[in-house]
Amino acid sequence: MRQCFSWGVNGLSVQSQSADDYVLMEAIAAGDPAAMDRLYKKYSGLLLAVCQRIVNNRTDAEEVLLDVFWELWRRASRYEASRGAPVTYLITLARSRAIDRKRSSKTGSLHQVDVGELANLNVRANQAADSPGQAVEFAEQGELIRTAMESLPSPQRKTLEMAYFDGLSHSEIAAKAQLPLGTVKSHIRLGLIHLRDILRKG
Amino acid sequence: MMCQQASELIPLYVVGGLSDNEARQLQSHLATGCPGCNAMLTEFTTVGATLALMLPPAQPNPDVHASLMARIARHKDSVEPRTPGLLRRWYAMSGLAAAIVLAATLIAVSSYWHLLITQKNQQLAAMQDRLDAVKSNVNSLTAKYQAAVQTTALLQLQIKQSEMTRKMFMAKQLQVVALAGKPVDKHAVGRIFYNAKTHMWQFCAMGLKPLPPTKTYELWFITKDHTKKAAGTFNVDASGDGMLTAAVGQNMDQVSAVAVTDEPAGGVAVPTGSIQLIGTLQ
Missing domain, CATH: 1.10.10.10 (Winged helix-like DNA-binding domain superfamily/Winged helix DNA-binding domain)
Known part of the structure; x- marks a missing residue:
């Protein structure tokens, strides 16, 4: 069993980390700031990357990131586990809000990042992750997705x-x-x- | 919409590429609870989200984290209460499903309002308790204030009497009549201070025996023709001291003697009791 799909697709999961995310989401829905702190540290780097990729502006991306986590704090109770893992929810929410920001500001210039170029950025990825173990996990997951995308x-x-x-x-x-x-x-x-x-x- | 058609749209729906009409139709189908299509939506949503892992994680500015936690600290109670998931997808449903959702919505809203009303009632009861406590406190303070007002009035009266006494004692035309306790009580004495200019007089007694509530002491002016005129009643304190102040229209020159008798409470027009003090004017 690989650790690449801790939040994921059929038959592949790392139960401990996934279960931890569910616990955090429950705690946040109950109004626990410490749980929000943990979830932020765990996924803020990943979500900022999504926002920055979409809005193509660092400042705007960080504003969207703040809005996403603030919305999560206020509306964590809306999360439904049956719709996917917490990280799926977070990424979907961040993407949606970033696209909204992009369409409203009209400031972002479209650009595309070639999958091959992304493979050279693992050092930054490792630096941004919350812990060395998590960095390795993100890197492994990213490598698998890049490989899958390159096969398309x-x-x-x-x-x-x-x-x-x-x-x-x-x-x-x-x-x-x-x-x-x-x-x-x-x-x-x-x-x-x-x-x-x-x-x-x- | 059939499952086959829905399954073709779901991948496009995940990336947000459907027209509004297509999205509504798909949402309606999903809202019927079709297990296969809902599972497919969950799976493709996850597949779409995996694309994010291609991106190298970024490092947010620490200010973002600080702003978030500060905002949470300021608005700690801003967490939205948990509501049924169906409530959030009501718009995507139609027909019977929409009716079911509407019923669930009404139940949820009703429950929410019931909870809200219960909380408000509890808050109202707590406020009523605090209001009652404040009222009790106000009543207590009002009683203390009224007692203080009475005390102040009494003190003002005593001050006024003292001032009158002082003025009387300082008058140039002051006459003093000494009364002795013979024959009843040798230790009792009395004095009348008479101001011939203002016709005010003040009687003071010391050493008289305190009387029961049914009785009182009464002062009499006895004129030269032996007429006895009532001059007022008074009582003495535990030490036997008593005082009486009055204005008299008659000239004290016509008075040959002054006496004090014990009489029924309220006084009488003609003396009936025994003489307690007596004195003659020179």
Whole structure:
């Protein structure tokens, strides 16, 4: 059993860490600041990376990060475990709020980070993680996802990145990539299914 | 919407690429509780979130953490109470599912309001208790204030009497009549201080025996033609001291003697008791 999907896909999980996240979410919903402190230290680096990737501005990203955790503090009770692991909820929330910020400010310039380039940034990743063990875990997880993404056909991968990280609508992606709308949808759907299948195999 | 159609839309839904109409249709289907499609949504949501792991974690400015914890400390009670998950997806449902959600919503709202009302009632009861305590305190203070007012009035009266006495004693035309306790009580004495200018006089007695409540001492002016005129009643304290102040219209020159008798409480028009003090004017 690998530790890559502590929050994750069928058949792969690290129960201790995942269970700890659920406990923290319960504690936060009950108004425990110490639990929020722990969850922040655990995932703020990851969520800031998501926000920064989307809004493409460090200051805006940190504001979104603060908003995300503040929203989590106030509305942790809205989290439903049946919808996914806490970290999935956090990433989804951060992505949604970052896209909102990007669309409202119109200041972010779209850019795409090639998966291959990201592989060279593990040093920063290690520095940002809350603990050495967690840094290794994030790095391992990131490596697996990058490998999975690299295995996707390039059009699927790029389309998926534009949809997920740039928050573009399918029509916007079609115009930008000069692809038919149906093809864009197909790329995204097939890309995610392919990624899911890879992750299932672990 | 059938599951087949929903399964094609779910991957696109996860990345937020559906039109509003498509999203509503998919949400309606998911809201029916279809286990397969809901499980698929959860799985693809997780798959989408794994993309975040491609990114190298960043290091937030410590100020962000400080701001967050400070805000939490300031608004520690801002945590939203737990509500049923269905409540948050009501908008995505239709038909029977929406009715079920609406019922659950009403129950939840009703429960919430019941809880809120209960809490408010408890707060109201606590405030009522505090109000009662304040009222009791105010009543106690009011009683003390009234007692103080009475004491002040009594002191003012005593001061006024003392001032009158002082003025009387300082008058140039002051006459003094000495009364002796013979024959009843040899230790009793009395004095009348008469101001011939203001026609005010003051009687003081010492050494008289305290009387029961049913009786009182009464002062008499006895004129040269042996007429006895009542001049007022008084009582003495435990040490036998008593005082009486009055204004008399008659000229004291017509008075040949002064006597004190013990009479029924309230006094009488004609003396009936025994003489306790007596003195003659020179």
